Amino acid sequence: MPRSQQGSPGPGYLPTCWLLAFALFTALAGPTAAQDAGEGRDLYLEVFVNGQPKNLVARITDLGDGVLSADAEELRNSGILPDSVTTRGELRLGDIPGLGWRLIESEQVIRFIVPEGLLAPKVISAGPAERDPFAAEEDAAPVIDHGYGLVLNYGLNLDSWRTAAGETGQSASGSFDSRLFMPMGTFSHGFVLVDDDAGKLSYRRLDSYWRSAFPGRAVQVQLGDIATRGPGWSRPVRLGGLMVERNFGLRPDLLTLPLPGFEGNAALPSTVEVFTNSIRNYSGDVPAGPFRIDDLPIASGSGMARVVVRDVTGRETQIDMPFLVSDALLRPGMADFALSAGRPRLSFGLEGDGYGDDIYGVATLRYGLSQGLTVTAHAEGGPGLTMGGLGVTSRVAHLGTASLSFAHSRADRGEGWLLDLSTELEFGRTRMSGRILRSGGQFSDIAAVTADADLTSSEFPNRIAQLSISRSLGNARDGSASLFLSDLRQADMTSETSLGITYTRQVLGDASLALTAVAQRGAEDDQLVGLQLHMPLGGRRSASVYAEHRREGWRQSMNISGRSKSGVPGWDWRLQATRNDSLSVLGRAAYENRLGRAEVGASTSNGHRSLGLRLDGAVVVAGGGLFLSRSIDDSFAVVDAGAPGVEVSAENRPVGRTGRSGKILVPDLRAYEPNNLSINPEGLPLDAAVGATRKSVRPAHRAGALVSFGVEASAHEALIALVDADGQPLQVGGKVVLNGLDQELLVGFDGEVFALGLQARNEIVVSYGGGRGCSAQFPYTDEPGILTEIRGVPCL
Template identity: 35%
Template sequence: MTAPSVQPLRLSRVPEPRVFFAWPIVVLLLLQRVPAAQAGEQLQLEVFINDVPTKLIGSFVAVDGQRLGARRQELEDIGVNPGKDTAATDIIALDEIAGLSYRYDVPQQRLLITIPDSLRATQVYRATTRPEAPTAVEAGYGAVLNYNLFAASSGDFNRSAFAFNGVSATFDARAFSPFGTLSQSAIVRSSPAGPAGASGQGGVLRLDTTFAYSDPQTLISYRAGDAITGGLAWTRPVRLGGFQTQRNFGLRADLITLPLASVSGSAAVPSTVDVYINNLKTYSQDLNTGPYQITNIPVITGGGEARIVLRDAAGHETQTTSPFYVSQSLLAPGLFDFSFEAGLPRINYGTTLDAYVGKPVASGSWRQGVFDWLTLEGHAEAGGGLLNGGAGAVLRTGGFGVASFALAASHFGGSTGLQPYASYEARIGPVTFNASSQMTFGNYNDLASVTARFQASGLKQSPSIFEVLRYDIPLAGAPALSPLFIDAKPPKMLNRISIGAPLSFDSGSLSASYIDLRAASGDRSKILTASYSRPLPFGAYVSATAFTDLGAKRNTGFFVGLSVPIGGSATASTSVSTGKDGTSVIEDVTKPLGLEPGSVGWRVTGSQGKPAVQSAAASYRSPYGWAEATIGHANHGATATAQVDGAIATMGTGVFLTSRIDDSFAVVEAGVPNVGVLYENRPIGVTDSNGRLLVPGLRSYQKNKIAIDTRNLPIDADVATTQDVIAPADRAGVRVDFGVRTKVEAAILVLSTADGKPVPAGSHGEIEGKQEFVVGYDGRAYVKGLAPENSIVVTTERGTCRASFTYMAKPNEQVVLPITCR
């Protein structure tokens, strides 16, 4: 490839004497310079800008032995803005940049560049570390069954009777593999026969059946079976049975999806910049002279204030403050979020009338991050004669807040409708503010209202599959089912506003909200709420809330609560509330159940009002789950309940009883019993008689560190590794084998020469041509795979020697064999 043509270089000249005999000196100097910068030669030079070291090594090219150039990206990296609209890989001659001069110091291999501030490139620093390379996601083969067993009984003191009311079991089962997870949840109920021989009630209530797979490379999750449609702030989700694909940013825990705060400025001299977020120092960086920008400053969502402190070498400080606002509603530029689904709508979920309607529907939602301050979004849905679509935008309004706007339209049954939506969230100083408004005009419908019409207009029930899965067809004239809700259409108007702020004269905070709702049926509610809360000495806490409904219902009430710690993790609390049903007082003393096996929790509660209730409960957590028993008294009767919660997991050849597993888990294979296992440097348990331990509660798609405590390993054990870092797939299990072996036929050989001196360290040995080893200090060598009869050859600096020896393993004992090599 031909090098780009450049103009002759104007170098800093050596002062030319006005005498004739000086010209040979000039020639010699030029001859010394040319060999150091031949045409096309690549140079790695230390860069100084305005006599200040950049602490960077730049890559330059000598085009014709006289002129230096560099690629555009290289110039920007060292802090020079070439000011030319060229590709990042194009070579730019330094003397073609107007206002730039330089001197090439050949002996020191330095490049001294002089530029004005206008040619300084903005120094960009990232306050958060760049995302690490994701750990390979693992998933084994196995299954998990989460269960919750509940039983209840009641008695009447007047009749001296105590009867069993029934039992129910909630199951959440799943089978997982590297190819995905199949899950099924259900409720099984049973109740005793009623009076006069009436039959009891019971049965199986299916909840969700789903097969799911997630791809960490594309950040996409796929789901077949029961699903809930995705949506936006101005849409309503529905349940359906079918297929769903959606973006899942949760597959990369290190990925920051929202635009973070950034600050910028300019340093007149080399300085240090400190960034404070809400008076908390979060970042510090040494700066060179010139403009700078600090991006991706870690902040919590909401508003705040960034304070930038610039300090030079002499200790002079300049401070600037800037408000910022970070919202989950915004996407970082370039990110695309979506959810698309299609299938049959599901109605009456969680009841005996649960069914799928034979009318296919489809729904889709998407969001696109355009700029730090702008995210576009859209939504569309169709099915059952409905067409609905809308678009919106989320904008950051400077450093104070975020505004959202959207407009949706629908066509159903020959009529159309509109739904505008607007919201604004902001923080100005300590005051937070949120407001939103959603209205409908005309006959606006969405999938939620259309599928409700299927229920109300009548369904022809088809035979069920295994008496669990039923498929119903909408049919005119079929008997209508009672709706589970009064009005399924979007409200005609829903206005909400809330405001909150800490009190400057008090350590408490005050908040208020107002909701104005006009349902599609015409009913209207106008609810005003005000709350106050503050901490008290000794860890106590008090809160108060008052509300009033200014609509047709005309209801007013208040609530006051006080909570006081009484030692350990126990807390005593009391509350008073009043409303249209009267006044009630509740006293409660609670010690919550801890997460560690062996934890005990309890609760004693009493209330005065209508009705008056007293109850007591005790709970216990073991490595296999938790159990709770409750007894209560109200009026003339008593109730008693008991429940057990846990899980059964299987992986490989092992079956484990454990606590509930809602996320991922690992089965640790230590090879020997009673070996301590640590999760994130915290003891989690010991291996069983088979040398295995199930570790629940792992974080899916994130790094989880698991280690073993080697102190309880047998002396003769051989360990391949003592810790491992894994990233399990969602709701899957991973097998972690530490490769502990006890039958390794190993021994420590203490080798000495014929004169009784230890074989020198570093000598190489070999056992019958099968295994090589290195001799350590004092002639010691650890060797594995020994046979009853062995021969070795050891090579030292002085030559080779040989020896033969016998070996016999000793359980749980390190074998040490002294050997003379001749």
């Protein structure tokens, strides 16, 4: 439906004029054949509601004898008919109780008089613009900056020791994470090198897989080693195969959780502000009349929000609104899924690492039915196994959520069932979470049917009961207390019960004190009473003291640690002394910069001494260069500033200067989100041409992108001063053509022209209005790092 805007004519003005012209033409042309047949006469009228213009034109049908009708949806768009009136299609105005109107056909205007109960609320979304994850990829998601490259993260350990008996030894080990990335995806391969019994380094493979992401669909595909996922009661397993899953991390712009909203009615145009914990989460303007604000940006949790409505006269109304935001729920219509199939991986990371012979599949689906209801389905199957379960997660008022799941399995060894009930609730300053899981018969999953027969831990627990209660006792100095209870019964009927209480509070200024008591009964009975005191010492140093008593006796520990003022590059260190049967002392110091991290540690205990060195970092081939860096776990960028020694910043935080190649690697970027990078042009040569000093990049997960600032370190540029036949500077404003190319140059003050891309011999043609002009020839020699000036060039 066309809309118009108040104020000066804009993009919406012409469509409105066309509609008014069309309406006038219709009125002058007289009734059509259809209207003669009794179908009525369509009028296109500007709408006013209770004296306020709605800035839109609606179609109103005159059925004769003063009877008017309109489309119900158009009435809602005009601010009439709330959502509670579910009528659709054409609706006679006289059939709406309480609605009044005045038709002024000569002015092409209809003025509605609407009681408060019939006003439709003005709907405002406080969240980001909605995007459909199932829409076309090129229209749905922001553009991702892809690149090509290779990353090798490494962690190297070298250790030597001497025992109390005088025996010595050395060992070496390493852990590695390599990946090859390109626009179509990333191949990752992890492995470790460890000393074997023969004293040689032995290779152990970890995970190897290819992953392709489709951000527009919020979907990723992984081929190779995978780990299945499912609801909380399911057990993930490692497979060698294929997984297709929804990954909302690919689309940070999507709203996946149901967010709270607020409805109100403003007598005058007003401003609405929403606060939680004294932090303003939202501020916006609303018109007079009923309104609704959806998707308020409130962090996860529950509590009370303060809504402040302030009208144009300054009158203020405050309303307390309960809210609940939980990641256990999905927005209505939002789906999350994971589909996996492959062969079970056995003896992961061990010498007998391999895959089973049979193929198994796992499927999980979560779907948001409403703001407060999410359903879950999970299934596993393969040779000798069929298992499926259904679950539902529901909002419990504004206190929290509760989940109920039931599953049934059928395997070669028998049938079984599982029931799982869990809840998370918050009552003011008290938080409570609980879970009860029961299984019966021979309930089985992939982990149970593919494990070695002698591994009883692979069987599903017979019973799990957990309860946790925590309460804030006031402010930080008053502290908090918590209680937890756990009761576990394994399939072999062995049980283990734990009960624990903790209390923490601030003491002695900024120091914190924690008291803990735990009792455990089962295969091994034990009791623990512990006390810990943590004290900041200023200057980025801190100390802590810990003492505990168990069945074996007392154990005391004291440590002190610190770090340098700057994070990277910078130092950190730690000293620790522990006494139980004997005294143990450990110390370490580490230095980290953009090239990596080096740590040295030493320890002594009961005559045993050891000394170790650890090196962590990464080797990166990307962006046309080879770089040494800190470990890269997420995304990064290679910045090309075009010249060495240029300072580069990420989010206005300096990260370093470019090397001899004019490039630098910037780690720790956020995948699929905009990261702002900038260069300081003061470090560029005088003759450099700068295309931009600030850019935004969206790299893919575990991949990198090249960010070029379009700097030409030697742009073959010069300042040319042109003179006429009398030796006087040329007149300002002449159009300049250099070497036959129109670069939109003009003659400046004192006849000066700043030109780029000069050659050994150059020609300038200058033209003025009225057919006046001149031309000049001059030589040019490039002097890197210097802005060349060529003066007194005659233009004749």
